[in-house]
Amino acid sequence: MAADEPLAETLVLIISELVTNAVVHTGSPAVLSIRLPECSGACPGTVRVEVTDSSARPPRPRHADGEETNGRGLELVEGLADRWGWQQESGGKQIWCELDHCVAGVEAVPSGEAVAFPA
Numbered sequence: 001m002a003a004d005e006p007l008a009e010t011l012v013l014i015i016s017e018l019v020t021n022a023v024v025h026t027g028s029p030a031v032l033s034i035r036l037p038e039c040s041g042a043c044p045g046t047v048r049v050e051v052t053d054s055s056a057r058p059p060r061p062r063h064a065d066g067e068e069t070n071g072r073g074l075e076l077v078e079g080l081a082d083r084w085g086w087q088q089e090s091g092g093k094q095i096w097c098e099l100d101h102c103v104a105g106v107e108a109v110p111s112g113e114a115v116a117f118p119a
Contacts, residue, residue: 007047007101010080014049017073018095022053026092047099054092
């Protein structure tokens with residue numbers, strides 16, 4: 001069974017925006033975690049993306065005007081994700097978002113475990 005391409009494309013865009021924001025606004029590396037639903041085949045579930053950075057400053061959503069090339073990251077995340085938010089972490093913060101879909105064709109991750117990728 002093929003992966004859910006629209007979901008995969010949405011995840012790539014969201015991950016790119018969140019990691020880019022973290023690196024640009026902190027000047028430091030970020031940590032990316034993706035939690036996949038435990039499923040077999042196509043099923044409902046929630047994909048959770050978490051990006052942790054070294055800044056305790058809250059995220060500031062902006063609304064870019066016209067031809068501006070910056071200021072669209074969190075606006076895109078808000079428009080594409082079913083939910084998003086942030087929380088303080090020791091030494092920084094974590095920005096997260098959730099998409100209510102299952103990634104078909106991806107090996108299930110045991111519930112509660114995260115797949116982490118250094119950014």
